[in-house]
Amino acid sequence: MNRRVAASVALVGVLLIGGCSSHSVTPPVATGAGSGAASVSTGSSARLVPTVSSPLPVAxxxxxxxxxxxxxxQVKDLLGEISPRFHTDNQAGLLCQWQKQSTGATVAIGWLTGLKDGLNQVYANQKDDAYFQPSEIEGFPALVYDITDRKPDTNCAISIGIADKVAIDVGFTVGTNRSGKQNPCDAAKVIAGMVLDNLKAAAR
Known part of the structure; x- marks a missing residue:
């Protein structure tokens, strides 16, 4: 089956990484299931993640x-072309996707403004995911996760706390031409580093 990333609303929450569908030159649409998630349900009152030592301004x-x-x-480096970008905003926040139409390889990035407790809320809501790996990206606390796969091989998402109450999300779906050859979580970490570098530059 051909694959596509979609910003989706499912029972588990508001998804940044979506499910399977055929390739299309139209913007990604909502689907009923997904592999990575950024839920907008109520955050945990307990502090589950490290404090952000050098937070970025919300601006x-x-x-x-x-x-x-x-x-x-950067998009061309990641996908091999300057792919169309699609606004896919939803309850989680402001979301954008770039997709290579010929293979379905997709980059998805979101500012999770709908999560009032930032990365702490992502931790609380995704704790039962099949893949749940606390991490750190360029000194910022992060969570690498996937709802359904214990060893992600197609989709992977990373939420990063850029301040104690502010999180961003980065997702990647492997294209059909690189299935089984590319680790989606490794790719998502590279993308996250690019995004953080751009945000740091904007803060100067």
Missing amino acids: VISKHPCDSALTDA
Whole structure:
């Protein structure tokens, strides 16, 4: 089956990484299931994640991720072309996707403004995911996760706390031409590093 990332609303919450569908030149649409998630349910009162030691100002995510998360050159490096970008905003926040139409390889980035407790809320809501791996990206606390796969091989998402109450999300879906050859979580970490570098530059 061909695969596509979609910003989806499912029973488990608001998804950044979506399910399976055929390739299309139209913007991704909502589906009923997904592999990664950023839920908008009530956050945990307990502190589950480390404090962000060098937080970024919230102003760095004032522009839509379609306009500020990645440069065209970075998108071309990641997907091999400057792919169309789609605004896929939902309850989780401001979301953007870039998709290579020929293979379905997709980059998805979101400013999770709908999560009032930031990364702590993601931890609380995704604790039962099949893949749940606390991490750190460029000094920021992060969570690498996937709802359904214990060893993600197609989709992977990373939520990053850029401040104690502010999180962003990065997702990647492997294209059909690289199925079984590319680790989606490794790719998502590279993308997350690019996004963080751009946000740090915006904060200067």
